[in-house]
Amino acid sequence: MEFDTLFLSRLQFAITILFHYLFPPLSIGLGAIMVILEYNYVVLKKKNFERICKFWVKVFAANFSVGVATGIVMEFQFGTNWSTYSRFVGDIFGSPLAAEGIFAFFLESGFLAILLFGWDRVKPSTHFFATLMVSLGSIFSAIWIIIANSWQQTPTGYQIVGEGIYRKALITDFWAVVFNPSSMISILHAVTGAFIVGGFFVMSISAYYLLKKRHTEFASISFKIALIFTFIFSIAQLVEGHKHAKIVGDYQPAKLAAFEGHYITSGNVPVYLFGWVDTKKESVTGIPIPGLLSFLMTSDFNGEITGLDKFKPEDRPNVQLTFQTYHIMIALGMYFILITTIGLFALRKDKIFNSRLLLKIFMFSVPLPYIANLAGWSAKELGRQPWIVYGLLRTSDGVSPSIKTGEVWTSLVLFVLIYILLFLVWLYVMNKKIQGGPEEANSEDTVMFRPAGEGFIKNNKDNKNGS
Numbered sequence: 001m002e003f004d005t006l007f008l009s010r011l012q013f014a015i016t017i018l019f020h021y022l023f024p025p026l027s028i029g030l031g032a033i034m035v036i037l038e039y040n041y042v043v044l045k046k047k048n049f050e051r052i053c054k055f056w057v058k059v060f061a062a063n064f065s066v067g068v069a070t071g072i073v074m075e076f077q078f079g080t081n082w083s084t085y086s087r088f089v090g091d092i093f094g095s096p097l098a099a100e101g102i103f104a105f106f107l108e109s110g111f112l113a114i115l116l117f118g119w120d121r122v123k124p125s126t127h128f129f130a131t132l133m134v135s136l137g138s139i140f141s142a143i144w145i146i147i148a149n150s151w152q153q154t155p156t157g158y159q160i161v162g163e164g165i166y167r168k169a170l171i172t173d174f175w176a177v178v179f180n181p182s183s184m185i186s187i188l189h190a191v192t193g194a195f196i197v198g199g200f201f202v203m204s205i206s207a208y209y210l211l212k213k214r215h216t217e218f219a220s221i222s223f224k225i226a227l228i229f230t231f232i233f234s235i236a237q238l239v240e241g242h243k244h245a246k247i248v249g250d251y252q253p254a255k256l257a258a259f260e261g262h263y264i265t266s267g268n269v270p271v272y273l274f275g276w277v278d279t280k281k282e283s284v285t286g287i288p289i290p291g292l293l294s295f296l297m298t299s300d301f302n303g304e305i306t307g308l309d310k311f312k313p314e315d316r317p318n319v320q321l322t323f324q325t326y327h328i329m330i331a332l333g334m335y336f337i338l339i340t341t342i343g344l345f346a347l348r349k350d351k352i353f354n355s356r357l358l359l360k361i362f363m364f365s366v367p368l369p370y371i372a373n374l375a376g377w378s379a380k381e382l383g384r385q386p387w388i389v390y391g392l393l394r395t396s397d398g399v400s401p402s403i404k405t406g407e408v409w410t411s412l413v414l415f416v417l418i419y420i421l422l423f424l425v426w427l428y429v430m431n432k433k434i435q436g437g438p439e440e441a442n443s444e445d446t447v448m449f450r451p452a453g454e455g456f457i458k459n460n461k462d463n464k465n466g467s
Contacts, residue, residue, distance in 0.1 A: 008408040013077055020074060028142060029199060035131055036229065058433055062430055063426075063430070085388055088392075089168075092158060095171065097145075146183065150187075151183070153384060169392065203230065260293055261283075262305055264307045265306050269294045270292060271289045272323075274286050275323070275327070317383050318385065326375070332372035
């Protein structure tokens with residue numbers, strides 16, 4: 001089987017973006033939880049939160065560094081593999097990507113040094129402010145990237161100039177680009193998904209410590225906060241997901257139809273719990289809930305939903321892949337609600353920390369939010385096809401005309417090898433941090449906050465008076 005330049009360029013971009021997307025959601029979710037933890041320490045004066053904060057800051061830093069490295073790679077592909085696309089969207093994307101660099105990355109990286117190394121050098125309130133800024137920076141970064149991506153889904157605020165490969169979209173209204181029809185709900189959906197990743201990550205590590213009977217005070221506090229945090233945003237994700245689907249139905253009906261394998265325009269359209277699409281027979285075999293899609297989209301169980309029959313075959317997305325990735329995301333989203341609800345009930349009954357089965361479930365659930373995020377992103381992008389900019393530029397027309405298949409093959413293989421190595425390094429570093437654990441409460445050499453300008457403070461046997 002031969003792979004052409006278009007397929008390989010798409011595959012390479014998919015691999016790089018999906019690999020990169022393993023890291024920003026954790027930075028966003030863990031950053032938000034760090035703010036909650038440090039609020040308890042600095043504002044509420046709960047001294048036992050100090051070592052909790054310090055541990056999660058170290059984990060955050062290890063993840064953040066890898067995320068930055070993987071993100072840089074994607075940008076080079078715009079010039080090498082997708083030059084026609086880059087020319088077409090350059091004027092539009094310039095503003096949000098510049099804003100991402102100025103208002104997000106600089107904010108995040110500028111306060112990161114204080115977050116990591118400021119425990120004994122700045123006031124507690126200053127360190128808390130740095131933590132807040134790093135968390136906001138990671139969220140702002142996602143906001144501007146998603147605005148750019150959302151413009152591809154629902155383009156507004158532009159005009160088209162030029163012909164052929166020199167066609168391009170020029171921005172006519174910056175705020176129309178920012179507040180395009182899908183941007184705000186996409187931001188909420190993605191950031192909420194990232195919060196769920198962070199919550200399950202914290203619960204997984206905490207559950208591991210509790211099962212090993214190590215750092216039990218640290219683990220129980222971290223677990224409780226992450227459980228409540230994750231439950232709230234799992235419920236929020238359900239609400240936001242419904243609103244997001246309605247936007248898709250209004251502006252990208254082919255994508256919505258592909259989500260449920262809906263071929264014939266009709267009413268009483270079901271939602272499938274799971275299923276398999278027969279693309280030749282244009283049917284789905286699975287377990288349906290009759291009329292639910294019609295009700296969710298139109299508030300009427302008999303409401304008409306546009307099917308794929310309204311679109312030419314060449315204008316339809318890959319229905320099988322779109323259907324499966326969408327349903328993986330939905331199924332996992334419902335699982336998150338179920339397991340966090342069970343966890344809260346067990347927490348209220350003071351049974352959760354005595355249930356090894358439940359703790360194991362939480363510990364081994366950590367990959368699932370990653371899978372849900374990757375599946376959701378894949379469904380969003382696959383459902384947009386065959387358009388790279390919906391209704392304006394086909395993916396097949398966006399690839400660089402001068403790039404050769406062999407060149408893409410070479411870079412693809414090298415990227416995969418480097419990413420495998422980078423992933424192994426990430427696993428090693430994260431495992432080392434986790435195995436090391438937090439500082440013990442009775443540590444003989446615990447670094448404490450000190451007011452700026454005063455001496456270095458430690459508690460140890462040789463420093464009995466604390467001076």
